[in-house]
Amino acid sequence: MITDRRVFDEDFVPRQLQHRGDEMSVLAWAFHPAARRDPARNVLVHGPSGVGKTVLVRHALERLREGADVPTAFVECMGRSTAAILREILDDLGVDVAANTPTADLEVQLRERVDRPTIVVLDEADGLPELDVLRYLVEADDVAIVPICHDAPDWLARTDDVVRQEFSGPSSRELPLSRYSVNELANILEARAENGLRHDAVDREQLETIADRVAGVARFGIQSLRAAAEIAAEREHTAIRSPDVRDSFERARRRIRAANLDSLPFHHHVLYEIIRRGEVMTSPEIHERYEAIADDVYRGRDQTPIGERSRRNKLQKLRDYDLIDWDGENKYREFWVRDETLQSPIEVNAPVDEM
């Protein structure tokens, strides 16, 4: 059924971007001056997750570089320090810096080594730790800044006047990306099917069903199509049938969650299992349970149990990853796992019994 697995990979970049023509024009307008050694423009790219913000900007940069030699940097900001981000920008621009260069020196390097129009993309700019990076980039004259974030007003509100000024002038634009319509996403899935599935494995109506069900989130739609093909193959269908599509969403969502859980360290797994085995729990119950089993669970490991404050951070992370959720406030906040059947792959041998 599946003829090319890579087509469904998370980081697969299709040759042709569909339904983003207007957006590509905006980026071309912003980037193109750099090809003539004129300053490029700032673009604030924003929109909900899973709509292809990163892929879009990467595409635009590739287009630009096909026709011109423009220095560019593309940095993942989430969870990185100011120094780490500056370091990677310099690295992308071909400047060698030592791993322990002080942050202040990095800033000087940035200003001195940028001697012609340059484009710096800050992916996941919601996660920018401080404003320092932005100020440094604003002060470096020839640098155009392209932050990618979820919520533009919110992002701008958290910056300062200097940065806001930079993004409100005529030499900058906001570029909102919306979710795909059912028809658009179905077209995108059709292209994936043509490249990655056997001919006639899926029909248009089924693709539209998937596109509708995933509410325009491309990432989820692509994983669902993949799951539908797998399920059809397991059931020895020669093509995807409606029941296969119906059962694909659960598998896709579950797979995304399992991958998320897999990527987290041990502490998260302990907390996840405590919540999963305890039905619905409140914070004090979770902490109490943690204290009770911590000695046993961590015995023989090189890690030691963590304090309450850290546990709160881990719980937040588990929620960000769609693994748990909660409702309510204070000690009445209740926690539960999103999928009871998803167990931690790590053996957290907490006693199952009494709470």
Place this chain on the structure above:
DNA sequence: ATTCCACGGGAATCGGTGGCAA
């Protein structure tokens, strides 16, 4: 009105890594 307490931002701290200069 006062007390209790979970929350979550931010500063301080710790152990480890890697340049660099004496």
Place this chain on the structure above:
DNA sequence: TTGCCACCGATTCCCGTGGAAT
């Protein structure tokens, strides 16, 4: 080679905030 410095990621410590209980 040795000591020093800056960084990093993870964690703990500290504390203001605000809702609920008393």
